[in-house]
Amino acid sequence: MSAHHPALARAEAFAALYGLRRPLLLAPMAGACPPALSLAVMRAGGLGACGALLMQPAAILAWADAVREAGPFQINLWIPDPAPARDPDHEARLRAFLGRFGPAVPPEAGDAAPPDFTAQCEALIAARPRVVSSIMGLYPPAFVARLKERGIAWWATATTVAEALAAEAAGADAVVVQGAEAGGHRGAFRADQAEAQAVGLMALLPAVVDAVSVPVVATGGIAEARGAAAALLLGASAVQIGTGFLRCPEAGIPSAWADGLGRARPEETRLTRAFSGRTGRSLATDYVAAAAAPDAPVPAPYPVQRGLTQAMREAAVKEGDLSRMQAWAGQAAGLARAVPAGEVVEGIWEETQGLLR
Known part of the structure; x- marks a missing residue:
């Protein structure tokens, strides 16, 4: 491919480095990949x-x-938070609140814990992906060294310029800049800063490009060629898309969620801690609104809240009830197309090239 625009040349060089024909990346979405x-x-x-x-x-x-x-493919892990503070009385109020939206929540539901992080890291080494990526923080130096010894690239997700600088200093091969438009969980290193430091991609991306010397991948609120072209013009070397793929048949998400994405305007999503305890962007459903009401108990920390909401989330999927479903959604959800994923990739890149030539 000939590239007449410097942004195209940069993106095509990045794609070639990672063995790709197109600089379009599927976002690593837990539970939807x-x-x-x-x-x-x-x-x-x-x-x-x-x-x-x-x-x-x-x-x-x-x-x-x-x-x-x-x-080539990437595998992503969260960097674990410190152990959550537990408050049995508060959790009891949460269980009573959640009982209005789903099955009764037993006291032990909040004890749910994620898989062992160290064992997962060993699996990443054994799986030998082209890229291992991180979110919610930075991998330990010893693990980064093991990745580099094996020729596995490390891409670190950052939501601020300060996080991007920390990632570069820690040895990241690329920084994935996640704008506040993104669906799903915010990648903030500190859970208590995820909402206060929610910066839009169009402001964050050029600031990070100017601050670091490693390649930058743009993600958040990009679901078609106009967003991809804008990100490349602002200095990104590739574009990562999450919500824009969720309506594809290969994603296999519940039809109520997929249909809700197709109807959603940007203002019909919101940041919430109501599903997992960690801030994420979802459709602004009835449950999300109720959980944000002044008289609602504040969510418990991750992963306690995730355990407490599990029964409700599972019942919502079983019943096809979007109002209680964990329906992650970026602000560009309404641009997502219900067509095969390969068609999305090919269409976005063809149109992006046209816009930049």
């Missing part, structure tokens, strides 16, 4: 992705084996 979705993106020339937060080591290895033949 089945192998079928990555395979479709990879076969169209993009980068596949796995959000491995909730996966045991054996499941991480099985996922990698399922997609490996199609090309």
